[in-house]
Amino acid sequence: MEASQAVRTEDNKYRLMKIKNKTIDTLYAIFRYALVIGISFIIIYPLLMKFSVAFKDKIDIYNPTIYMVPVNFTLDNIKIAMEILNYFPLIGNTLVFVIVTTLLTAASCALAGYGFARFSFPGSNVLFALVILTILVPTSTLMVPMYLHFRSFDILGLLHLFTGKEGVNLLNTYWPSIITSATAIGLKAGLFIYIFRQFFKGMPKEIEEAALIDGAGGVKTFLKIMLPNAVPPIITVVLFCFVWQYNDTFFTSLFMSESALMPIKISTLSAQANALIPGLIGVGSGANVKADPNHVAMIIDTGILLAIIPLIILYLVVQRYFVESVERSGIIG
Numbered sequence: 001m002e003a004s005q006a007v008r009t010e011d012n013k014y015r016l017m018k019i020k021n022k023t024i025d026t027l028y029a030i031f032r033y034a035l036v037i038g039i040s041f042i043i044i045y046p047l048l049m050k051f052s053v054a055f056k057d058k059i060d061i062y063n064p065t066i067y068m069v070p071v072n073f074t075l076d077n078i079k080i081a082m083e084i085l086n087y088f089p090l091i092g093n094t095l096v097f098v099i100v101t102t103l104l105t106a107a108s109c110a111l112a113g114y115g116f117a118r119f120s121f122p123g124s125n126v127l128f129a130l131v132i133l134t135i136l137v138p139t140s141t142l143m144v145p146m147y148l149h150f151r152s153f154d155i156l157g158l159l160h161l162f163t164g165k166e167g168v169n170l171l172n173t174y175w176p177s178i179i180t181s182a183t184a185i186g187l188k189a190g191l192f193i194y195i196f197r198q199f200f201k202g203m204p205k206e207i208e209e210a211a212l213i214d215g216a217g218g219v220k221t222f223l224k225i226m227l228p229n230a231v232p233p234i235i236t237v238v239l240f241c242f243v244w245q246y247n248d249t250f251f252t253s254l255f256m257s258e259s260a261l262m263p264i265k266i267s268t269l270s271a272q273a274n275a276l277i278p279g280l281i282g283v284g285s286g287a288n289v290k291a292d293p294n295h296v297a298m299i300i301d302t303g304i305l306l307a308i309i310p311l312i313i314l315y316l317v318v319q320r321y322f323v324e325s326v327e328r329s330g331i332i333g
Contacts, residue, residue, distance in 0.1 A: 113196025
């Protein structure tokens with residue numbers, strides 16, 4: 001009798017413990033999902049508002065009953081924003097520029113990272129410390145010397161030596177960004193070199209030794225063996241570089257202030273919208289004609305949405321590969 005009562009007591013304790021653990025797990029799951037959904041909403045909310053504004057008619061601005069979903073759907077905001085931005089030529093020119101500089105940056109930083117990881121030479125540690133320093137130093141502190149350098153560009157003073165000229169003015173051309181990208185001193189290049197260096201440093205040296213026995217030199221080993229195995233850091237660097245180069249306003253405004261690039265156009269979108277919207281909607285133009293500031297704000301939001309659409313598409317296409325590459329690259333090593 002006492003034995004059976006003890007067994008029932010133990011069973012009750014076990015059931016209570018099981019219910020308690022299940023309750024704790026359920027509450028933790030609810031908290032976790034609520035936290036993730038809340039953070040996701042905070043991040044996605046501005047994007048949802050821009051999509052809402054892009055399809056909202058002008059008359060919906062002053063309708064207090066409308067919050068997120070427009071009552072009168074229209075494509076007029078998108079058409080006006082595209083006309084102001086000259087969208088398709090602008091996005092095509094921007095994408096070509098960004099792709100070229102991204103590929104040059106990835107190639108030059110991979111070569112520099114491999115050199116720091118595998119070759120020992122006098123001053124290598126000092127040079128790598130300077131590379132890390134470029135990550136810490138704000139780019140704005142280098143604005144004046146970089147501007148002066150490309151305003152009178154001269155390699156080792158050779159042009160001045162042979163022609164007597166002070167140098168070639170490369171401002172308002174794509175050459176400053178191309179040169180800095182090809183020489184691994186472009187936008188965020190220090191971080192990219194660090195990523196490649198960490199990855200190559202973690203690869204087995206036996207791979208290179210086997211290649212050396214087969215008669216491969218340093219360049220061939222890098223191109224044929226090391227680089228094909230460096231897919232994770234390459235994906236990481238290419239995606240980071242593409243996004244940062246696409247959004248960059250510092251170097252583009254410093255070197256290419258008159259070029260047809262998306263960051264420059266977006267920075268002047270407000271002024272252009274105020275000047276062009278009256279004519280585009282048929283109100284007229286002139287100093288006495290002013291656009292509705294709320295309508296202008298709608299067009300600006302729509303223009304910004306059009307600007308970030310390529311990045312949204314890029315993320316949707318490659319987000320799985322990007323997460324995998326970050327996990328496997330030297331960014332966490």
